[in-house]
Amino acid sequence: KQWYQRRVAITAGGAIFSTYQKNRVENVCERLDLVSIAPLWQREQSALLQEMLDHLLEIRIIKVASIGLGNAHVGQTARNLIIHFNDINAKFGFNVCGEGGEYESLVTDCPLFSHRLVIESSRKVMHSYDDLSPVWYEKIDKIRLEEKPGLSKLTLKERLEVSLGHGSI
Numbered sequence: 001k002q003w004y005q006r007r008v009a010i011t012a013g014g015a016i017f018s019t020y021q022k023n024r025v026e027n028v029c030e031r032l033d034l035v036s037i038a039p040l041w042q043r044e045q046s047a048l049l050q051e052m053l054d055h056l057l058e059i060r061i062i063k064v065a066s067i068g069l070g071n072a073h074v075g076q077t078a079r080n081l082i083i084h085f086n087d088i089n090a091k092f093g094f095n096v097c098g099e100g101g102e103y104e105s106l107v108t109d110c111p112l113f114s115h116r117l118v119i120e121s122s123r124k125v126m127h128s129y130d131d132l133s134p135v136w137y138e139k140i141d142k143i144r145l146e147e148k149p150g151l152s153k154l155t156l157k158e159r160l161e162v163s164l165g166h167g168s169i
Contacts, residue, residue: 010035016043017099045096046086053079056163058109058116063127063137066102067092071136074124078105104137111163114152115145 013025015038022038029036040048052059059078064070068088073081088094095102109116120142127135151159 008034010037013038014040015099016040016045016048016097017095045099046082046089049078049082049085049096053082056109056111057107060106060108060119060138061103062106062140063104063135064102065133065135066094066100067133068094069103070134071124071126073103074136074138075122112156112159113148114154114159115147117143118146119143 011025011029011034013022013036015022015025022041025038026036061073061076061078061081064073066088068084068091073084078085082096085094085096089096094100098105106117108119119140122138122140122142125137125139127137151162154162
């Protein structure tokens with residue numbers, strides 16, 4: 001009942017292909033008497049990732065754990081790696097959106113954000129060695145928020161309207 005006092009009735013999960021992830025969110029929502037929706041569920045991953053990039057999401061790869069990926073890919077953006085992701089998908093069945101744990105990511109900016117995340121210093125760390133798919137991650141040492149001029153004083157609804165071209169700053 002606390003959820004209704006806060007006017008929350010629905011939650012949107014980000015599961016694309018993982019039944020496990022989708023079921024976990026649905027089970028939590030059921031216990032809390034919330035509606036669960038999965039708007040990305042079963043979307044074709046190459047098209048979905050391209051759509052995210054087309055909508056100006058800045059997606060930074062912060063961990064890799066798959067054949068075809070290594071320390072050189074950590075810290076790069078999905079925009080720079082999408083062609084490589086599609087290549088290793090064709091060769092090995094790689095999940096382009098990382099849904100199978102191939103990589104972890106951090107969205108550092110998108111049109112709805114009033115501030116962007118700026119990683120000032122980080123280092124790559126090998127978590128575990130494997131001949132085919134060593135696990136590397138980015139240890140972020142210093143990060144800051146950078147205000148996006150004209151957006152920080154807008155509401156989320158106003159930022160959405162601006163990002164869709166229906167409003168102005």
